[in-house]
Amino acid sequence: MLEAKLVAKSDARQSTIVHLSEQVAIGGEAIVIIGGPCTVENLSQMEDVAQSLQTAAVQAIRGGVYKPRTSPYAFQGMGLEGLEILDTIRQRYQMPVVTEVMAISQIEEICAYADMLQIGSRNMQNFDLLKAVGQANKPVLLKRGLAATIEEFVMAAEYIVSHGNSQVVLCERGIRSFDPYTRNVLDLGAVVALKQITHLPVVVDPSHAAGKRELIADLSRGAIACGADGLIIECHPHPEKSVSDARQALSLGAMVNLVQSIKPVAEAVGRKVYEPQRQLAKAA
Ligand code: PEP
Ligand code: MN
Numbered sequence: 001m002l003e004a005k006l007v008a009k010s011d012a013r014q015s016t017i018v019h020l021s022e023q024v025a026i027g028g029e030a031i032v033i034i035g036g037p038c039t040v041e042n043l044s045q046m047e048d049v050a051q052s053l054q055t056a057a058v059q060a061i062r063g064g065v066y067k068p069r070t071s072p073y074a075f076q077g078m079g080l081e082g083l084e085i086l087d088t089i090r091q092r093y094q095m096p097v098v099t100e101v102m103a104i105s106q107i108e109e110i111c112a113y114a115d116m117l118q119i120g121s122r123n124m125q126n127f128d129l130l131k132a133v134g135q136a137n138k139p140v141l142l143k144r145g146l147a148a149t150i151e152e153f154v155m156a157a158e159y160i161v162s163h164g165n166s167q168v169v170l171c172e173r174g175i176r177s178f179d180p181y182t183r184n185v186l187d188l189g190a191v192v193a194l195k196q197i198t199h200l201p202v203v204v205d206p207s208h209a210a211g212k213r214e215l216i217a218d219l220s221r222g223a224i225a226c227g228a229d230g231l232i233i234e235c236h237p238h239p240e241k242s243v244s245d246a247r248q249a250l251s252l253g254a255m256v257n258l259v260q261s262i263k264p265v266a267e268a269v270g271r272k273v274y275e276p277q278r279q280l281a282k283a284a
Contacts, residue, residue: 004154006161007168007198014199018139018167020096020115023277024059026169027201030274031266032230034098034203035255036062038245039075040082047283048237050093052252054280056259057273060096060115061089062232066106067244068122075243083113090115093281098141098232104132111138121146121173121208124156134163141232143171143205150190154198169201170194171232172223174209183211183248186219188226195227203230207248213239216250217258221265233258 017027026032035053040046040063050061065082067075078085086097096115101107102123110117116139123129124145133140140160144153157168172191174184186209194202204223206216220231236242239249250258263273 001151001197002155004158004198006166007154007157007200009197009199016166016168016199016201018169018201020060020098020139023094024096026203026230029270030272031224031228031262032060032203033058033259033262033273034060034062034230034232035235035259036097037236037242037249038207038234039064039067039243040078040085040099041243043085043088045237046085046089049235049252050089050095050281051283052237052256053235054093054095054276054278056256057263057275058095058255058259059274060098061086061093062098062118062234064100064118064244066100066102068100068102068120069244080109083110087113092284094278101129101133104129107132107136111136114138116141116169119143119156121148124148125152127159130156130159131163134160134165136165139167139169140165141169141171141203143173144175144187144190146184147176150193150197153190154194157198157200169203169229170198171203171205172209172228173205182209182215184209186210186223188222191223191226191228201229202227203232204228205232207232207234207245207250211245211248213248213250213254216248217254217261220258221262224262224265224271225269227269231262
């Protein structure tokens with residue numbers, strides 16, 4: 001392993017807590033669950049998502065507004081308009097929001113509207129972008145590259161931390177393999193290894209790993225059993241109508257059920273799932 005001076009664990013108990021808001025922190029005793037659609041599509045979609053998730057033990061909302069799509073002809077995201085929707089939701093529901101930053105030029109704008117910057121798989125080794133989010137004043141969710149080794153992943157985190165931002169969460173989201181049956185292969189071995197070698201929190205994205213909604217609940221429970229500090233899961237009010245990643249989107253009801261099913265697994269491995277303490281907000 002190359003020298004990860006800053007993110008390597010120096011003793012077994014060392015762990016970093018990453019703060020998304022005053023109430024929500026990843027890396028402590030409580031499992032943090034982030035839910036929401038692949039892509040922000042309109043305000044009413046995000047209202048539906050927040051209305052459902054605020055009743056469950058979901059602490060943060062996701063939604064992409066700058067989307068890394070395989071085809072240049074596919075919907076590329078709502079951009080600033082989508083950020084304004086995320087801002088409305090985070091204020092109305094008092095839930096932090098996570099969204100992807102694809103370019104250095106987007107960082108300032110996204111920092112004004114979101115609580116956590118996601119670096120997508122395709123950008124895990126975009127070193128200039130890593131250096132730039134290293135200078136941002138927001139926590140970073142760093143997704144593992146499509147075919148990145150654990151060492152490359154750890155060193156990508158080292159880039160961010162070495163540029164001044166210690167608030168980094170690692171996200172295992174599946175790696176490329178030969179078998180198209182699952183979109184990617186969820187590497188739970190990496191989750192265990194990353195928890196052993198770094199002090200950073202590790203979350204699992206079973207949605208992009210599986211690519212199929214019917215696999216997500218079991219993978220989520222497996223991830224928590226392996227020591228993950230949280231989950232990021234895609235869900236949508238009308239999964240089949242999702243503009244991106246429809247096949248892996250859970251319905252909001254399935255998402256709420258999944259979250260409930262995490263609790264006994266979390267408790268079995270000495271973790272908690274925080275029940276929502278928030279005042280429920282009404283849709284506008
Ligand atoms: C996403 O979170 O919607 C996404 C594009 O993820 P990844 O970068 O892991 O493919
Ligand atoms: Mn997606």
